[in-house]
Amino acid sequence: MIDRNDLRWSDVEGIFNRASFISHLGIRLIEVGEGRCSIELQTDDRHLQQHGFVHAGVLATLADHAAGGAARSAVPDGFDVITIEFKINFLKPALPGKLAAKARVLRAGKTVAVAETEVFAAETLVAKLTSTLAVIPEK
Amino acid sequence: MIDRNDLRWSDVEGIFNRASFISHLGIRLIEVGEGRCSIELQTDDRHLQQHGFVHAGVLATLADHAAGGAARSAVPDGFDVITIEFKINFLKPALPGKLAAKARVLRAGKTVAVAETEVFAAETLVAKLTSTLAVIPEK
Amino acid sequence: MIDRNDLRWSDVEGIFNRASFISHLGIRLIEVGEGRCSIELQTDDRHLQQHGFVHAGVLATLADHAAGGAARSAVPDGFDVITIEFKINFLKPALPGKLAAKARVLRAGKTVAVAETEVFAAETLVAKLTSTLAVIPEK
Amino acid sequence: MIDRNDLRWSDVEGIFNRASFISHLGIRLIEVGEGRCSIELQTDDRHLQQHGFVHAGVLATLADHAAGGAARSAVPDGFDVITIEFKINFLKPALPGKLAAKARVLRAGKTVAVAETEVFAAETLVAKLTSTLAVIPEK
Numbered sequence: 001m002i003d004r005n006d007l008r009w010s011d012v013e014g015i016f017n018r019a020s021f022i023s024h025l026g027i028r029l030i031e032v033g034e035g036r037c038s039i040e041l042q043t044d045d046r047h048l049q050q051h052g053f054v055h056a057g058v059l060a061t062l063a064d065h066a067a068g069g070a071a072r073s074a075v076p077d078g079f080d081v082i083t084i085e086f087k088i089n090f091l092k093p094a095l096p097g098k099l100a101a102k103a104r105v106l107r108a109g110k111t112v113a114v115a116e117t118e119v120f121a122a123e124t125l126v127a128k129l130t131s132t133l134a135v136i137p138e139k
Numbered sequence: 140m141i142d143r144n145d146l147r148w149s150d151v152e153g154i155f156n157r158a159s160f161i162s163h164l165g166i167r168l169i170e171v172g173e174g175r176c177s178i179e180l181q182t183d184d185r186h187l188q189q190h191g192f193v194h195a196g197v198l199a200t201l202a203d204h205a206a207g208g209a210a211r212s213a214v215p216d217g218f219d220v221i222t223i224e225f226k227i228n229f230l231k232p233a234l235p236g237k238l239a240a241k242a243r244v245l246r247a248g249k250t251v252a253v254a255e256t257e258v259f260a261a262e263t264l265v266a267k268l269t270s271t272l273a274v275i276p277e278k
Numbered sequence: 279m280i281d282r283n284d285l286r287w288s289d290v291e292g293i294f295n296r297a298s299f300i301s302h303l304g305i306r307l308i309e310v311g312e313g314r315c316s317i318e319l320q321t322d323d324r325h326l327q328q329h330g331f332v333h334a335g336v337l338a339t340l341a342d343h344a345a346g347g348a349a350r351s352a353v354p355d356g357f358d359v360i361t362i363e364f365k366i367n368f369l370k371p372a373l374p375g376k377l378a379a380k381a382r383v384l385r386a387g388k389t390v391a392v393a394e395t396e397v398f399a400a401e402t403l404v405a406k407l408t409s410t411l412a413v414i415p416e417k
Numbered sequence: 418m419i420d421r422n423d424l425r426w427s428d429v430e431g432i433f434n435r436a437s438f439i440s441h442l443g444i445r446l447i448e449v450g451e452g453r454c455s456i457e458l459q460t461d462d463r464h465l466q467q468h469g470f471v472h473a474g475v476l477a478t479l480a481d482h483a484a485g486g487a488a489r490s491a492v493p494d495g496f497d498v499i500t501i502e503f504k505i506n507f508l509k510p511a512l513p514g515k516l517a518a519k520a521r522v523l524r525a526g527k528t529v530a531v532a533e534t535e536v537f538a539a540e541t542l543v544a545k546l547t548s549t550l551a552v553i554p555e556k
Binding site for chain 3: 431435436437438439441442462463464465466467468472473474475477478481482499500501502503504505506507556
């Protein structure tokens with residue numbers, strides 16, 4: 001686990017604070033490790049789909065962002081990451097409440113990183129994502 | 140193109156009106172055809188990511204929902220669809236403004252449908268999604 | 279681990295013996311568990327691509343088949359599985375030699391199963407696959 | 418369409434001739450265009466799975482290779498491509514016989530290309546693939 005005083009914490013936190021869609025949704029950074037990242041979302045009515053479950057788009061956004069955080073923690077100083085593609089499977093309907101996304105890096109190369117995220121709703125695995133990210137110079 | 144008085148229009152429209160995340164984002168249904176669906180989103184600040192482009196989660200939600208609309212128009216009366224997985228490639232950074240998503244069904248079987256969506260920002264193809272949907276009895 | 283005398287071993291083994299492409303490639307079943315499956319392939323020249331590494335198509339076939347074995351072990355008697363889609367990331371070039379694929383089921387529902395496979399070449403993780411399978415009555 | 422005397426034809430053809438798994442399977446290059454590629458495979462017994470249809474691994478290999486050919490034709494001289502991930506949906510069982518794969522590039526950037534392939538068996542669309550490729554200096 002990376003301490004909140006560590007530079008890598010602020011690197012990853014920066015992705016969250018400066019992405020208005022993420023703060024708008026209410027996603028919060030919980031923990032950053034070496035190639036790992038945990039984030040959470042407390043859902044409310046605006047996050048739901050027509051059957052009363054959490055919308056697939058919310059789960060995808062959450063899972064993608066956790067993967068981005070994990071990848072960001074694994075690339076060298078001066079580099080950032082950007083998702084170029086992801087695939088997500090929805091395993092169970094996600095009941096409203098607290099969602100937790102836990103991501104880890106499968107590979108961090110010089111130009112491409114690969115990460116995966118598991119999303120849990122009340123301890124149940126509800127979605128799994130795999131994403132590919134480009135490693136780019138930090139702006 | 141399906142007329143707005145057609146039952147299939149209201150079937151697809153129902154997905155949009157009853158999904159609070161979709162109406163919350165501002166996504167609007169534009170056109171429904173036989174296995175086709177077009178939707179739009181006028182972005183504002185809350186849809187952006189840290190570099191000022193439209194967030195990947197917004198593009199994914201838009202593309203997934205268009206695919207759902209296209210699949211919904213292709214299954215028989217009394218059946219609904221639900222996304223079980225999707226994959227999306229982000230081809231170009233999506234500039235803020237009007238996004239258009241155009242989806243078509245590749246296969247509509249008895250238990251599974253497959254659809255794909257192209258997302259355009261100002262005429263530029265910015266993302267492509269393929270999704271697999273379960274065909275389920277309507278509730 | 280499931281004993282070789284267990285019916286589920288022969289159910290999974292049947293997928294291997296009756297699939298000519300699998301026996302043609304030289305893929306062998308190693309272990310079947312509850313929702314798990316391990317298989318191996320000793321590569322030779324015909325499995326390679328233009329740079330001398332194992333071809334992506336070989337890795338995909340191996341990973342998909344292991345996922346099928348894992349899912350097959352997790353569905354009830356009288357049911358079979360068939361891949362409806364998969365996604366695979368190639369993480370490192372796979373050196374020729376012995377490849378090991380280890381699959382596990384993420385979800386086994388009544389109509390759809392989801393499994394994931396990790397492929398190793400000489401202890402290195404070289405590919406990761408996620409697949410969605412339809413659960414169908416056994417023929 | 419690119420003439421067989423064009424350098425790009427031989428660039429793409431080189432991928433086929435030097436990949437032993439491809440020539441071993443019997444895959445043949447048919448046509449190369451600007452960001453497009455068509456290839457074919459006449460199946461025989463060794464390409465089948467347990468129900469007598471063409472094996473998913475064969476369809477995936479064919480579709481991935483066509484995508485590689487299309488991407489190869491779209492990158493500048495002195496550059497090659499290598500698949501970093503793909504996703505494929507199997508839409509219909511593929512009957513044995515002649516399979517045709519038609520690929521086109523969705524994006525050819527400096528470091529990453531994206532292509533998609535449709536696979537047909539006797540005029541029926543049986544599979545659709547999307548792949549992401551790294552653009553690398555030619556060896």
